[in-house]
Amino acid sequence: MERLAAPPLPDWLMPLVPFERYRVEVGDGHRMHVMEIGRGLPVVLLHGNPTWGFLYRKVAQELTGKPLRLIMPDLIGLGFSDKPRHESAHQLEAHIRWMKRLLQHLELERCVLAVQDWGGAIGVGALTELENVKAGLVVMNTVLTPPKQGFRPTAFHRFARMPIVSDAAFRLLGFPQTTMNMAQGDKRSIRGLAARAYRYPLRRLRDNLAPLAMARMVPDDDHHPSIAPLQRCQRWVESFEGPAAIVWGDRDPVLGRVRSWMERLFPQAPVTRTTAGHFLQEEVPREIAEAVRSVAAKLDAAG
Numbered sequence: 001m002e003r004l005a006a007p008p009l010p011d012w013l014m015p016l017v018p019f020e021r022y023r024v025e026v027g028d029g030h031r032m033h034v035m036e037i038g039r040g041l042p043v044v045l046l047h048g049n050p051t052w053g054f055l056y057r058k059v060a061q062e063l064t065g066k067p068l069r070l071i072m073p074d075l076i077g078l079g080f081s082d083k084p085r086h087e088s089a090h091q092l093e094a095h096i097r098w099m100k101r102l103l104q105h106l107e108l109e110r111c112v113l114a115v116q117d118w119g120g121a122i123g124v125g126a127l128t129e130l131e132n133v134k135a136g137l138v139v140m141n142t143v144l145t146p147p148k149q150g151f152r153p154t155a156f157h158r159f160a161r162m163p164i165v166s167d168a169a170f171r172l173l174g175f176p177q178t179t180m181n182m183a184q185g186d187k188r189s190i191r192g193l194a195a196r197a198y199r200y201p202l203r204r205l206r207d208n209l210a211p212l213a214m215a216r217m218v219p220d221d222d223h224h225p226s227i228a229p230l231q232r233c234q235r236w237v238e239s240f241e242g243p244a245a246i247v248w249g250d251r252d253p254v255l256g257r258v259r260s261w262m263e264r265l266f267p268q269a270p271v272t273r274t275t276a277g278h279f280l281q282e283e284v285p286r287e288i289a290e291a292v293r294s295v296a297a298k299l300d301a302a303g
Contacts, residue, residue, distance in 0.1 A: 002025075003022040003023070003024060004022060004023040004024065004025070004031060005022065005023070006021035006022050006023055006033060006080065007023075007033070007080050009080075010200070012193065012196075013193075013197055013200065016054070016057060016193065016194075016197060017035060017053075017054060017057060018037075019035035019036055019037045019060070019072070020035065020036045020037065021033065021034070021035050021036075022034055022036075023080075023081070024101075024102055024105050025101075026076070026097075026098040026099075026101040026102055026105075027097060027098060027101050028089075028094070028098075029082075030076050030081070030082040030084070030098060031081065031082045032073055032074065032075075032076060032081045032082070032098060032102055033052075033053070033073070033074040033079055033080035033081045034053070034071060034072065034073045034074070034102070035053045035071075035072040035073075036069065036070065036071050036072070037060055037064070037070050038060075038063070038064070038066070038067075038068050038069050038070050039067070039068075039069050040066070040067030040068045040069050041067065041068055041069065041110070041111070041112065041296050041299065041300060042068075042069045042071060042106065042108050042110070042111040042112070043063075043068050043069065043070050043071065043111065043112040043113075043114060043292055043296065044071045044073070044103070044106075044108075044111050044112070044113050044114070044123065045059065045060075045070060045071065045072045045114045046073065046075075046099075046113065046114065046115045046116070046119030046120070046122065046123045047072075047074075047075065047078075047116060047117065047119050047281075048075075048116055048117020048118035048119045048120070048142070048214075049078070049117055049118050049176075049210070049211055049214040049215060050078060050176055050177045050180075050198070050202065050210065050211035050214075051078065051079075051117075051177075051180075051198060051279065052074040052075075052078050052079025052080065052081075052198075052201060053072030053073060053074050053079060054079070054197050054198065055116075055279060055281045055282070056070075056072050056114075056281055058281060058282065058285035059114075059281055059285045059288050059289050059292070060072070061285070062285050062286050062288075062289035063289050063292060063293070066293065066296075068112075068292070068296060071106065073099070073102055074201075075095060075098075075099075075118070075119070075122065075210075076094075076095065076098050076210075077089075077090060077209065077210030077213070077214070078201065078202070078210050078211075078214075079201050080201055083206075083207045083209065083210065084209070084210075085206070085209070086209075087209060087212070087213040087216070089213075090209075090210060090213035090214055090216075090217060091217070091225055091226075092121060092122070092125070092217055092225065092226040092229045092230070093225070093228075093229050095118070095122045095125075096121075096122055096125035096126050096129075096229055099122050099123060099125070099126040100125075100126040100129050100130060102126075103126055103127075103130060103133065104130070108133050109132070109133065109134065110133065110134035110135065110299060111133065111134075111135055111136075112135070112136045112137070112138060112292055112295050112296050112299060113127065113135050113136070113137055113138070114137075114138035114140070114288070114291075114292055115137070115138070115139060115140065115142050116140040116141050116142055116279075116280070116281065117141065117142055117255070117278070118142075118214055118217070119142065120139065120142030120143060120144050120233075121142070121143065121144060121226075121229065121230055121233050124137075124144055124233045124236060124237065125229050125232065125233050127236065128232050128233065128235075128236040134242070134299070134302075135242055135299075136242050136243040136244065136295040136296065136298060136299040137240070137242065137243075137244040137245075137266070137269075137295065138244070138245050138246075138247065138288065138291045138292055138295055139244065139245070139246045139247075139262055139266065139269070140246075140247050140248065140249070140280055140281075140288065141248060141249050141252050141254075141255045141256070141258070141278055141280060142255065142258075142262075143230075143255065143258055144230070144233045144234065144237050144262070144265065145230055145231075145233065145234035145237070145261075145265070146219060146226075146227050146230040146231055146234065147219055149222075153218065153220055154253075154254055156176070156215065156253075156254055157215060157218045157220070160212060160215035160216055160218075161216060161220065166212060167212065170208070170211055170212035170215070171205060171208060171209070171212065172205070174199060174202065174203075174208065175211070176211060177198050177199050177202055177211060178199060180195070180198055180278075180279060181195065182253075183252065183253055183254060183277045183278035183279060184251075184276070184277035184278065184279060184282065184283065185249060185250075185251035185274075185275045185276045185277040185283055186276075186277075186283055189276075189277075189279075189282045189283045190279065190282055194282070234265075237265050237266070238265065240266075241268075242299070242302075243268075243294075243295045243298035243299055243302070244266045244268060244269035244295065245269050245270050245271075245272070245291035245294055245295050246259070246262055246263065246266060246269045246270070246271045246272065246291075247271075247272045247274065247280065247284065247287050247288050247291050248262070248271065248272070248273055248274065248280075249274055249275075249276035249277050249278060249279075249280035249283070249284070250273055250274065250275060250276075251275055251276060251277045252276075252277050252278040252280070253277070253278070254278050255278065256277075256278075259271075259273070270291075270294070272287050272290075272291060274287060
C-alpha cells in the first residue's frame, strides 16, 4: 500500500513531534495518520480515547538511539487520522479491521505491541487475525476481555450514555480532552502546550465525534457489539506465551482497579506499579520505555 502525505501541522506543534509522518489507506475510505522514528525491531505504540500518537512522544525520547523502530498511529477518528461523520462507524470490530490493515501495510513479521486504553483491545484484536506476526506485549491501563458478569460501568461510561447532557459535554464542551489532567496522578502532568496538543485535532464540532462514540463502545450489557471481539481478545491472551510486561497507573480513576485482572491474564509478566493516572505515558515514560526494552530483548532472544 502506498504511503500518503500527512496533513500539515501548526508551527507550535511541529517541534513537539519531530517524527516521520505519513498516512495509510486502511479501508472504508479512511486514512490513518502514523508517526515513526528509529530503525530496528518494530514497536507499535497504541493510544486510546481521546488521545493520539502524541501521547508516546516522551516514551520515544527515552528510547532514542535504541535499535527499535517506533511506530505511533492515530486511531481512526482521533488525532490526524480521518474522522468518520457517524457514530455508527465507531464499532470495535471496525477499529480492529482498520488496525489490522495498518499492520499488514507495515509488513511486520514480529513486533512489540505497547497498548493503553482502547489501544489494547484494538491492537490485540488485530493480532488475533495476524497469525504470522510474532509479538511481545507491554500492557498499560487497558481492558482486554469482556466485563465480568454483574459489572457496573464506571461513572465516566455511565455519563457517556446520558441522553442530551453527554452529547452537550462531549460535542460542545470538548469533554474529556479538555479535562485530561483530572484523570492523572499528578494533575500538573498535562498542561500548557501538551494540553493544547491533545485538544487541537478535536477542536472543531465536525471532527470531535470519536470521544463520545468510543466511550459508548464500552459494553453496558451482554448484548453489546463489543462483546464478541473482546471475547476473541481474551481467548488469544489466555493462550499467549510470548514475552510481556505490565506498567500500571494505580491512580487512574477509570481503569486503575483492573490491574489485578491483567496480572492474572499475564502471569509471566513483570508488573511495574506507579502512582500515575490514566495517561501514564505523560507521567512515567521512563518506566514504560524500560518495559519496552525488556520485552524487545526477550523477543529478540527468542529469535
